[in-house]
Amino acid sequence: MLAISKSFYSLILTWCCIFVLIFYVVYVLEESNSNETDLHFHKTLLMAEENNKYSILLPTYNEVENLPIVVWLINRHMTEAGHDFEIIVIDDGSPDGTLDAAKQLQKIYGENKIVLRPREKKLGLGTAYIHGLKHAKGNFIFIMDADLSHHPKFIPQFIEKQRERDYDLVSGSRYIGDGGVHGWDFKRKLISRGANFLTQLLLRPRASDLTGSFRLYKKHVLENLVGNCVSKGYVFQMEMIIRARQFGYTIGEVPITFVDRVYGESKLGGSEIFQFANALLYLFATT
Known part of the structure; x- marks a missing residue:
């Protein structure tokens, strides 16, 4: 009886060892497959990145002094970060020679980096x-101001955030983290804060x-948004976010510091404020 009992327990122990071994082998194989899947995913993601x-759109009007600086800064920060890019300058018939400056920049940086798409007016x-x-x-499409209000040093942060x-889309914000505004008087800051609050x-x-114009979009997203927006001027940016x-x-969102234009005069005036009020009422009624 004792011999049978010992034999039985030995058999049970043997089968337990076999089950443990099988479980271990299955576990190792599953982990291996999982790691291979993760590795493949990360490789695919890395290849996609x-x-x-990145196409950087720079609409310009009378930016002859600012354009060379902003282009140099964009080239510096994008090159240092190792990103493939092009700068598309859309000049609207600037009388100050902005287009001529853009042509000189194209000779310096090359036609593959500086793309000129001017319009007559x-x-x-x-x-x-x-x-x-x-x-x-x-x-991917960046939109930003060409007047140095948006510092290109923030561009790599947009890309990191998007990933x-x-x-x-990733939007630069003056109202989160260490974001802010420099160069505005109290009246303009009050108008900006009030508009944003409303x-x-x-x-x-x-x-x-909502009213900032420093953003990164997936191309197909931007194409869809601009095709559905009806606003004009600076309120166009607000409608883009709402849509x-x-x-x-x-x-x-990425915190940014907005700096009032370095050279030239600000283009914000009474007509822009009136457009903003109209657009706000329109979007409130239709969205």
């Missing part, structure tokens, strides 16, 4: 983006800065 090209910001998009080779969660209250856009929310696009 390496193939990304001032036709508006929204149409400038549409015009630039037609010629953009990148799968965090594959955002459809838009947040009435439109609930899920973005902290993005309406279409369910994901929005990331």
Whole structure:
């Protein structure tokens, strides 16, 4: 009886060892397959990132002094970060020689980096983006001011933010983190804060800065947005964010410091404020 009992327990122990061994082998194989899948995913993601090209749209009007500086800064920061890029200059018939300056920059940096797409006269910001998009080779599009209000040093941060969660668009914000404004008097800061407060209250856009114009878009997203926006001028930027929310696009934000234009005069005036008020009421009624 004792011999049978020992034999039985030996058999049970043997089978337990076999089950443990089988479980271990299956576990190792699953982990190996999982690691290979993760490795393949990360390799695919890395290859996609390496193939990304960024088209930077620069609508210009009387920016002959600012353009050479902003182009130099963009080239510096994009080259240091190792990103493939092109700068598309859309000049709206500037009488100050901006287009001539752009042609000289094209000779310096090359036609593959500086793309000139001028227009005969001032036709508006929204149409400038549409015009630039037609010629953009990148799968990502930056829009920014050419007057040095938006420092190109923030561009790599936009790219990093976009990659965090594959955002459809990333917007620069003056109202989060260490973002802010330099060079504005109290009156203009008050107008900006008031406008932003009203838009947040009435439109609930899920973005902290609606009127800023420093943004990164997936190309197909920007194409869809500009095709559905009806506003003109600076309120065009506000409608873009509202439409993005309406279409369910994901929005990331990067804190930026906005600096009032270095050379020349600010283009913000009473007509822009009136346009903003009209656009706010229109978007409130239609979204």
